[in-house]
Amino acid sequence: MAKKNQNPHLNPETFRDALATVREDGKRNWVYPKKIKGFFYKYRTYLSWILLAVLFAGPFIKVDGRPYMLFNIFERKFIIFGAVFWPQDTHLLLFLLLIFFVFIILFTVVFGRVWCGWACPQTLFMEMVFRKFEYLIEGDANQQRALNDSPWTGEKIWKKGLKYSIFAFFSLLIGHLVMAYLVGVDQVKEIVSQPPTQNLAGFIGLIAFSGIFMFVFAWFREQACIVVCPYGRLQGVLLDNNSINVMYDYVRGEPRSPIRKNVVEESPKGDCIDCGLCVQVCPTGIDIRNGTQMECVNCTACIDACDEVMVKVERPTGLIRYASENSIKEGFQKLFTGRVKGYSVVLVVLVAAFIALIATREDMEGTITRFPGMTYQEREAGRVSNLYNITLINKTFEPQRVEINALVEGMDVEIVGAKEWVLEPQTKFEGRFFLVRNSDEVKVPQEKVMLQLSSEGEEFDEIQTNFMAPVGAAKQ
Numbered sequence: 478m479a480k481k482n483q484n485p486h487l488n489p490e491t492f493r494d495a496l497a498t499v500r501e502d503g504k505r506n507w508v509y510p511k512k513i514k515g516f517f518y519k520y521r522t523y524l525s526w527i528l529l530a531v532l533f534a535g536p537f538i539k540v541d542g543r544p545y546m547l548f549n550i551f552e553r554k555f556i557i558f559g560a561v562f563w564p565q566d567t568h569l570l571l572f573l574l575l576i577f578f579v580f581i582i583l584f585t586v587v588f589g590r591v592w593c594g595w596a597c598p599q600t601l602f603m604e605m606v607f608r609k610f611e612y613l614i615e616g617d618a619n620q621q622r623a624l625n626d627s628p629w630t631g632e633k634i635w636k637k638g639l640k641y642s643i644f645a646f647f648s649l650l651i652g653h654l655v656m657a658y659l660v661g662v663d664q665v666k667e668i669v670s671q672p673p674t675q676n677l678a679g680f681i682g683l684i685a686f687s688g689i690f691m692f693v694f695a696w697f698r699e700q701a702c703i704v705v706c707p708y709g710r711l712q713g714v715l716l717d718n719n720s721i722n723v724m725y726d727y728v729r730g731e732p733r734s735p736i737r738k739n740v741v742e743e744s745p746k747g748d749c750i751d752c753g754l755c756v757q758v759c760p761t762g763i764d765i766r767n768g769t770q771m772e773c774v775n776c777t778a779c780i781d782a783c784d785e786v787m788v789k790v791e792r793p794t795g796l797i798r799y800a801s802e803n804s805i806k807e808g809f810q811k812l813f814t815g816r817v818k819g820y821s822v823v824l825v826v827l828v829a830a831f832i833a834l835i836a837t838r839e840d841m842e843g844t845i846t847r848f849p850g851m852t853y854q855e856r857e858a859g860r861v862s863n864l865y866n867i868t869l870i871n872k873t874f875e876p877q878r879v880e881i882n883a884l885v886e887g888m889d890v891e892i893v894g895a896k897e898w899v900l901e902p903q904t905k906f907e908g909r910f911f912l913v914r915n916s917d918e919v920k921v922p923q924e925k926v927m928l929q930l931s932s933e934g935e936e937f938d939e940i941q942t943n944f945m946a947p948v949g950a951a952k953q
Contacts, residue, residue, distance in 0.1 A: 599701055
């Protein structure tokens, strides 16, 4: 059942039946947002400088020679705020993701889609990087529209060529940035300093990421927020009448009426003069006066445009502002609702559980499996052996010497290729070893064996495996 429209001045049958970016013939309606200035835009710009600086500096920040942030999905190694997470820590990563999602849900329930307008990388790059160069080269919205509709002249070729060259440069830059977060800065330096044939996979990855970003910021644009991003579609579930969003004060603004000189109004009119600037500056092409919409990214461009108009016509600012439906309709704001309390409790429980898991996490972990495709090997002097693979992970910041012992009398351990295992800090090691015993000591064809793993003399794990041997041959 459709939710009843809270604004009595709107017709819910007219504004929700079409997308602002789609024309009546089904083709795309290209959005040309008008250049904006104002209080919120100024501080969004300042914040974007800080966030972009942090984003680009992230891969270069190292602690004791280790990346501060790394999301190496290829080697299944993640470093978050200096802490390393391996596949054995999947449960910790799941808890971290749950905490992140619950926090986003709680934040959205209270403050709406502020993240999208102020901190989302898509918005930061589109509005604060690519769009600024577009304004600089092609001019404001009307000039861009006229340029696109004009025939191909020398001026148009020059402007388009310059714009897309700059777009390609920044797309390459962002593509390299993403790769640096995935494989590390050192690996990216190696990829770009060698011929493509030396590291073909890395080269293809860089080109693919750069091409995707070029496509998104040069052509796809606001469609990434409207069509692809699932966060906007969650608004209908997460938001309620107490959620704070960019809202139009229809109580004060309606009925709309343009200002006419020397005309006496017969009936009282609202503060909205129906200038349409709030629509012209919107990067997703919507009319905020139609209420909360999925396409709205809370970028505050309409607030700055409306406030500027209100100052000029000598009316109070804030006709469009951060507010909730209840604060506009009923004049009060309630933040700590039952939903907020419930989500807060869930978030606190998840954070407490995550802290407990981190506190009890083992610094060393090991996994042992039988070598695939082999059963046992008969040796001289009546001995029999089995080959095993071992995976060791050192989560500490110090090198660790690992020893392995079989808790079975008469069974020896032979390490393949080395006398001992020494693990560097925050690394994973894979090795092999033999379990060896006398054939006449074999009692069953498949015996349960307990192996003890120790680091610097302290046991950190006991692992059970199987030892296979020919019982019949032993009896003979």
